[in-house]
Amino acid sequence: EVQLVESGGGLVQPGGSLRLSCAASGFTVSSSYMSWVRQAPGKGLEWVSVIYSGGNTYYADSVKGRFTISRDNSKNTLYLQMNSLRPEDTAVYYCTRDNKEYSYGSDYWGQGTLVTVSS
Amino acid sequence: SYELTQPPSVSVSPGQTARITCSGDALPKKYAYWYQQKSGQAPVLVIYEDSKRPSGIPERFSGSSSGTMATLTISGAQVEDEADYYCYSTDSSANHKVFGGGTKLTVL
Numbered sequence: 155e156v157q158l159v160e161s162g163g164g165l166v167q168p169g170g171s172l173r174l175s176c177a178a179s180g181f182t183v184s185s186s187y188m189s190w191v192r193q194a195p196g197k198g199l200e201w202v203s204v205i206y207s208g209g210n211t212y213y214a215d216s217v218k219g220r221f222t223i224s225r226d227n228s229k230n231t232l233y234l235q236m237n238s239l240r241p242e243d244t245a246v247y248y249c250t251r252d253n254k255e256y257s258y259g260s261d262y263w264g265q266g267t268l269v270t271v272s273s
Numbered sequence: 274s275y276e277l278t279q280p281p282s283v284s285v286s287p288g289q290t291a292r293i294t295c296s297g298d299a300l301p302k303k304y305a306y307w308y309q310q311k312s313g314q315a316p317v318l319v320i321y322e323d324s325k326r327p328s329g330i331p332e333r334f335s336g337s338s339s340g341t342m343a344t345l346t347i348s349g350a351q352v353e354d355e356a357d358y359y360c361y362s363t364d365s366s367a368n369h370k371v372f373g374g375g376t377k378l379t380v381l
């Protein structure tokens with residue numbers, strides 16, 4: 155059974171850093187496209203970043219230069235390192251598996267982890 | 274930056290057909306996807322590659338795309354279909370993804 159479990163969210167001050175983790179089971183992260191998607195309270199979905207199976211990474215303009223997506227193949231875990239955090243980064247962050255069978259649509263999502271940026 | 278535009282809300286009575294549109298300049302060349310998000314839950318993929326349904330998605334959900342507009346159609350909408358619906362696609366480079374602003378579907 156495929157499962158994605160995020161962790162690492164919490165309260166952080168503006169300018170601070172946080173690292174989110176997404177532990178995967180039932181499939182291999184390194185063989186998959188994996189994304190982070192966020193949702194500010196009461197707002198819509200916003201794509202944040204993707205890492206392809208070959209290792210290429212891409213970011214939304216809103217986080218480029220501040221966030222870094224990565225993976226640990228030995229732990230089958232996806233990460234999102236978030237630096238220079240701003241109040242507008244406050245959101246629930248979801249990790250997703252982007253399935254080749256569905257033309258890389260996200261067929262599995264984690265439960266989300268809440269990041270709050272506030273002083 | 275690339276944008277996808279959806280109507281904020283759509284309302285239908287049970288059994289009617291609901292149509293939700295999504296417009297974007299790259300849609301003639303890029304696939305549209307649709308996600309359903311019910312209150313307090315993670316999104317669910319309901320349409321990929323403009324018109325295909327993942328396994329387990331009811332047949333009343335269908336999709337189409339023509340020119341710069343993609344459409345999600347729910348034929349015979351049910352009360353349980355009440356949710357926020359988001360279209361999703363990529364810019365011309367295919368490496369930057371984007372969601373539409375979301376459409377709240379009310380069925381009552």
